[in-house]
Amino acid sequence: MKSVDYLLIGHGIAGATLAQELRGRGRRVLVLDTPQPNSASNVAAGLMNPVAGKRYALAWRAEELMPAAAHFYRSLETRFQQLFFYEAPILKLFSSVGEQNTVLARSADHPWGSFVPNADVQLPQVEGLRQEFGGLRIERGGHVLVREALAALAAEGIAEGWLQHETFAWDLLVPATDGGTGFTYANRVRAQHVVCCEGAAAVQNPYFHWLPLTPNQGEVLTVECPELSDQYVLNKGAYVVPLGNGQFRVGATYRWPPFAAGITPDARQELSQRLEAITDRPFRITEHRAGVRPAVRDRKPLLGTHPAVPNVHIFNGFGSKGVMMAPRLAALMVDWLENDVELWPEVNIRRYSALYSPAPVVAGAGS
Known part of the structure; x- marks a missing residue:
């Protein structure tokens, strides 16, 4: 035995x-x-984002969790001689002037620490990106090939x-x-x-x-958008994670029970519309996947x-x-x-x- x-x-x-x-x-x-x-x-895109949500809140214990995660994935890269963690700035885009003003007013208290060293609304010019209202540039983020x-x-x-x-x-x-x-x-x-x-x-x-574990369904798309820059992770109602070679992961939806067993046309349409709000460049959906998260209240x-x-x-x-x-x-x-x-x-x-x-x-x- x-x-x-x-x-x-x-x-x-x-x-x-x-x-x-x-x-x-x-x-x-x-x-x-x-x-x-x-x-x-x-199914997950493996996003590492220390500033998340509509309230632009610093993620719980981000200053401790983020470095530990980066160290873990780097150690796996050394062990397997394979890249897993792609560190990249995250551009979190504002949706309106009101949102812009609210977030910039909060920035005076430096609520995001070293993750947002400069809360200037002006973002770098990015090919294919809609950024009428500016946003935050978040450092030390990225994504993991989970x-x-x-x-x-x-x-x-x-x-x-x-x-x-x-x-x-x-x-x-x-x-x-x-x-x-x-x-x-x-x-x-x-x-x-x-x-x-x-x-x-x-x-x-x-x-x-x-x-109180409540399963939560999320759907993601993989899209081909060769005219969109792959230097950044983008976030505005959805995340857009660069995978290389003009490919991006777009997500994610959140559905509480009861939900469909698998992908849905509604999620495909929802994510497509969110991507259209982020880029003005044409894209083609190459994959659509769904998974169930173990969420807690x-x-x-x-x-x-x-x-x-x-x-x-x-x-x-x-x-x-x-x-x-x-x-x-x-x-x-x-x-x-x-x-x-x-x-x-x-x-x-x-x-x-x-x-x-x-x-x-x-x-x-x-x-």
Whole structure:
């Protein structure tokens, strides 16, 4: 029987970063993952944006999360001799004079720190860009090739034996019966800890179904627009991420349940109109994809240990910002698991303890 310290369920951006952090600290890890080409991580454009939303707010803990993420993806590039992180300025475009005035008035207090060193409304002249009202130039942003990074890690994991492509079955997980701690899985794996990183599928998790995880569907387009400059990431109601060779990723929509199973004509039209508001150059749609994000009501991830089962944990709920948040929070999670270093209260599942009530788990899982 294979013996590991940690059995991880899922190898999206959450499971992948956590696996790397655990393995980097010498822990024995096994990841079970069902390959899903349209998973949230595989569909995501991998945007790293420290100033987001209609309110132009500095992202939560951006000064700490952004450098940790950049370091993580750079380390993968060195390891695999492959580019994953493309750092580029982000041009966040204003939609009206009123928006321009509001944001520039806020800039007097320097709310964005080093990410926006100069809040001058004047932006560089960019070929093909509609910028009637100017905008903010955001530094130290960019995008990550998430699909490619996960594929490189998965290939390594399969070759080295720490990742297996299979669907996890809760009824095959049972408490150890020899007087020890932990669990056995499918009569072939002995694990001291189980960590749930399965994304939106966690709504059916027998241990953590009580957490307020609400799947959210996002659709993205890949377009060909050779006359649009690829020097910047663009943002105005949608992001436009340069992929090279005149290709761009455009997204994303946000749809709450109930939503369609797959791509929709409405999302295609919506994203096309948003792109037309950003560029006056012709474009051609070459790909349309949809994925389901694991979103949380307070827009903060879910980290922690089950209230009644000390060997079952969750690392999930990253929504649309997993690329930026997961590397630093993976280190925080391992500090919690290994060294009992307290989790940040904003992400600790204890903030939802009032929602928990003891209840039997599925047959075979134990309690």
